[in-house]
Amino acid sequence: xxxxxxxxxxxxxxxxxxxxxxxxxxxxxxxxxxxxxxxxxxxxxxxxxxxxxxxxxxxxxxxxxxxxxxxxxxxxxxxxxxxxxxxxxxxxxxxxxxxxxxxxxxxxxxxxxxxxxxxxxxxxxxxxxxxxxxxxxxxxxxxxxxxxxxxxxxxxxxxxxxxxxxxxxxxxxxxxxxxxxxxxxxxxxxxxxxxxxxxxxxxxxxxxxxxxxxxxxxxxxxxxxxxxxxxxxxxxxxxxxxxxxxxxxxxxxxxxxxxxxxxxxxxxxxxxxxxxxxxxxxxxxxxxxxxxxxxxxxxxxxxxxxxxxxxxxxxxx
Amino acid sequence: xxxxxxxxxxxxxxxxxxxxxxxxxxxxxxxxxxxxxxxxxxxxxxxxxxxxxxxxxxxxxxxxxxxxxxxxxxxxxxxxxxxxxxxxxxxxxxxxxxxxxxxxxxxxxxxxxxxxxxxxxxxxxxxxxxxxxxxxxxxxxxxxxxxxxxxxxxxxxxxxxxxxxxxxxxxxxxxxxxxxxxxxxxxxxxxxxxxxxxxxxxxxxxxxxxxxxxxxxxxxxxxxxxxxxxxxxxxxxxxxxxxxxxxxxxxxxxxxxxxxxxxxxxxxxxxxxxxxxxxxxxxxxxxxxxxx
Numbered sequence: 214x215x216x217x218x219x220x221x222x223x224x225x226x227x228x229x230x231x232x233x234x235x236x237x238x239x240x241x242x243x244x245x246x247x248x249x250x251x252x253x254x255x256x257x258x259x260x261x262x263x264x265x266x267x268x269x270x271x272x273x274x275x276x277x278x279x280x281x282x283x284x285x286x287x288x289x290x291x292x293x294x295x296x297x298x299x300x301x302x303x304x305x306x307x308x309x310x311x312x313x314x315x316x317x318x319x320x321x322x323x324x325x326x327x328x329x330x331x332x333x334x335x336x337x338x339x340x341x342x343x344x345x346x347x348x349x350x351x352x353x354x355x356x357x358x359x360x361x362x363x364x365x366x367x368x369x370x371x372x373x374x375x376x377x378x379x380x381x382x383x384x385x386x387x388x389x390x391x392x393x394x395x396x397x398x399x400x401x402x403x404x405x406x407x408x409x410x411x412x413x414x415x416x417x418x419x420x421x422x423x424x425x426x427x428x429x430x431x432x433x434x435x436x437x438x439x440x441x442x443x444x445x446x447x448x449x450x451x452x453x454x455x456x457x458x459x460x461x462x463x464x465x466x467x468x469x470x471x472x473x474x475x476x477x478x479x480x481x482x483x484x485x486x487x488x489x490x491x492x493x494x495x496x497x498x499x500x501x502x503x504x505x506x507x508x509x510x511x512x513x514x515x516x517x518x519x520x521x522x523x524x525x526x527x528x529x530x
Numbered sequence: 531x532x533x534x535x536x537x538x539x540x541x542x543x544x545x546x547x548x549x550x551x552x553x554x555x556x557x558x559x560x561x562x563x564x565x566x567x568x569x570x571x572x573x574x575x576x577x578x579x580x581x582x583x584x585x586x587x588x589x590x591x592x593x594x595x596x597x598x599x600x601x602x603x604x605x606x607x608x609x610x611x612x613x614x615x616x617x618x619x620x621x622x623x624x625x626x627x628x629x630x631x632x633x634x635x636x637x638x639x640x641x642x643x644x645x646x647x648x649x650x651x652x653x654x655x656x657x658x659x660x661x662x663x664x665x666x667x668x669x670x671x672x673x674x675x676x677x678x679x680x681x682x683x684x685x686x687x688x689x690x691x692x693x694x695x696x697x698x699x700x701x702x703x704x705x706x707x708x709x710x711x712x713x714x715x716x717x718x719x720x721x722x723x724x725x726x727x728x729x730x731x732x733x734x735x736x737x738x739x740x741x742x743x744x745x746x747x748x749x750x751x752x753x754x755x756x757x758x759x760x761x762x763x764x765x766x767x768x769x770x771x772x773x774x775x776x777x778x779x780x781x782x783x784x785x786x787x788x789x790x791x792x793x794x795x796x797x798x799x800x801x802x803x804x805x806x807x808x809x810x811x812x813x814x815x816x817x818x819x820x821x822x
Binding site: 347350490 | 766800814
């Protein structure tokens with residue numbers, strides 16, 4: 214068990230290093246001349262060269278990468294080109310906002326997705342199953358901004374019951390903040406619902422067809438007891454892993470939803486950094502997203518092992 | 531010896547030849563497949579003949595008739611520059627379908643070749659490619675695409691290359707596991723004993739037998755590609771104005787949504803929704819038929 218966690222942690226560190234290389238080269242090297250990008254086409258070559266020197270981008274690549282990585286390890290993620298200030302306060306504030314939105318989406322979608330999947334499985338092959346499966350699949354494949362626009366048109370413009378913008382303003386009460394976050398959370402819920410329901414359905418069908426479920430039914434236990442005690446416990450195991458890996462999709466979705474609803478989260482931050490060519494901000498934001506995603510996957514793997522007695526009690530070796 | 535070699539190969543081809551015809555009939559019996567295929571066909575016709583079907587020029591600006599609500603003259607209303615939204619939705623089917631299909635094709639062709647190599651050659655190729663798959667999967671597709679589009683500059687060609695590049699390892703993984711199953715079959719041992727070279731074995735012996743897996747993977751990925759292409763053009767990284775494009779048109783007009791001008795964003799949004807749902811109905815039907 215401990216060896217397994219350590220091994221997973223080691224692999225995660227390797228992936229993290231690879232990730233830092235990809236992010237560094239995509240955001241710091243490929244764009245060419247940052248000084249030119251900041252100052253524009255009309256700036257004098259000497260001014261560009263001076264700025265490049267000041268930013269340190271005229272040094273050899275390996276030196277630049279080394280400075281960047283050692284800076285990261287010391288908690289220094291770089292200086293934003295746009296704000297002329299360290300990026301950390303912007304990143305952490307945006308991350309807090311994104312976590313609020315993501316948490317709301319998860320609180321809604323996890324029980325809903327599991328319920329949908331279990332109901333579909335219990336009605337296997339019948340109309341309810343087909344409706345939940347096809348609707349879930351369709352909801353998953355509709356891009357977040359498409360469902361977001363339909364929601365804005367219906368609830369924000371036609372019915373005028375919910376605010377169209379996600380940010381409640383500074384000093385707003387928790388209830389008001391929640392009200393503003395409902396519309397942006399629903400597109401994320403729709404995309405995640407299909408995945409979670411599909412997994413919960415497959416797990417439940419498998420458990421329903423198992424010998425222990427048949428035995429439990431044959432020995433005369435009530436259907437509700439069989440479902441609660443014998444089936445759900447086994448069927449939800451794979452679902453937990455899926456929920457954690459969905460964090461990746463969720464972050465991609467945040468870029469879209471936060472842009473559509475103009476919400477100051479990490480997705481909106483990297484989008485704005487990208488369009489204004491603020492590469493240190495972009496690199497830091499993408500790296501933070503990668504780390505969050507990896508931590509979520511790591512937790513999922515460990516949780517899966519902890520919850521599965523066969524793996525927990527040493528079967529894993 | 532020759533008889534032993536010929537027999538399994540013949541059985542395999544016959545089984546496939548017979549398997550395909552009832553497969554198509556089974557598909558045509560599914561209402562979900564019919565509905566999905568009909569919507570898909572509609573958009574393909576729009577993509578090919580859009581300029582003929584559209585009632586008005588999608589680029590023509592009528593500056594005296596901007597922001598007009600849907601009416602008999604303009605079924606879907608007009609946008610902020612007075613362009614006919616209905617015509618733009620019809621013609622806009624082209625860019626998203628072309629970009630998505632080419633991106634998926636690129637990923638499928640490269641991924642199938644890589645998957646065949648990983649599965650059949652194994653060893654270093656397999657390990658190396660496996661690591662790259664892991665690294666690509668460490669970031670959400672949209673964020674990877676986004677990072678490279680910023681670095682390389684936004685254009686439809688960049689989108690095709692980036693999505694194709696990200697799909698390659700994902701498709702390779704599926705093809706690899708299908709190839710690993712095929713490796714156990716007798717016909718491969720026979721082919722090896724006959725002294726056929728590796729490339730011939732991979733592309734002539736194995737490929738036809740994993741084509742079903744490749745087809746399913748293509749349709750599934752096409753759905754993801756449309757999702758991603760639409761999202762990227764909504765963010766402004768795809769087709770640029772004034773070319774009609776659903777995502778780009780939504781990007782250009784969603785700012786006036788709170789002011790009540792809903793038609794210029796809602797109709798392209800519904801077009802995207804209908805397209806992705808149609809693809810999924812088709813994919814789901816194909817998967818169900820292949821599974822049964």
